[in-house]
Amino acid sequence: MAFVLLRPTTATVSFPLKLKHPTSKSRKMAIKIINSSSNTTSTGDNGNRKLPILLFDIMDTIVRDPFYHDVPVFFRMPMEELLECKHPTAWIEFEKGLINETELARKFFKDGRDFDLEGLKNCMRRGYSYIEGVEGLLRALKQNNYEMHAFTNYPIWYEMIEDKLKLSTFLSWTFCSCTIGKRKPEPDFYLEVLRHLDVEPASCVFIDDRMRNVEAAEDVGIVGLHFKNADSLRQDLSLLGIDI
Known part of the structure; x- marks a missing residue:
């Protein structure tokens, strides 16, 4: 799926005034x-x-995030165990577009174990809701x-x-x-x-x-x-x- 991004027109006035950096x-x-x-x-x-x-x-x-709600159930392990077993940077690399989903599947777990990638995607898809x-x-x-x-x-x-x-x-x-x-x-x-x-x-x-x-x-x-x-x-x- 492709999304066409149009560069917005230039704005010259800030909303509604320039503020100091808020904390x-x-x-x-x-x-x-x-x-x-x-x-x-x-x-x-x-x-x-x-x-x-x-x-x-x-x-x-x-959007509801299935990773925290549904993915531990998919892998049949508690969230704490999942976080311990998964590769520390694989998902981050996937989020940054540095690896594709095939590479994600290969390195998702630190020990390199296989898993059902399509099953994981279906789990995520089912879990998405407003x-x-x-x-x-x-x-x-x-x-x-x-x-x-x-x-x-x-x-x-x-x-x-x-x-x-x-x-x-x-x-x-x-x-x-x-x-x-x-x-x-x-x-x-x-x-x-x-x-x-x-x-x-x-x-x-x-x-x-x-x-x-x-x-x-x-x-x-x-x-x-x-x-x-x-x-x-x-x-x-x-x-x-x-x-x-």
């Missing part, structure tokens, strides 16, 4: 500052662009014309997620680690996002269930939100003045 300690103050201004639309060569741009982690932020309440939230944001992008650590199997859940209805699969060759929380992955979007960091809001990734976004000036559930995210976005 987790100063997040409430950042929300207060942002909420004091209205959303800004900037005009580029090809038309209007509504800000802020929303960057979403995928696994356990939008986290409760998130699909409706994405639909509301899409209806309000927000630009949304995936910003996720995931291998080429993101195509299985797309096939099943059609996330491209709401967002673009623009920033996947397997196509960019970088992973969160590597700072250069965040900087690559900003280079591609051609916006000020404070023009972006990043949502992730892992606080480490949120803090890395805040370190480069992106507004970060820690995902807990759809209701709390809806409240956090509203506090930022985002129409839902």
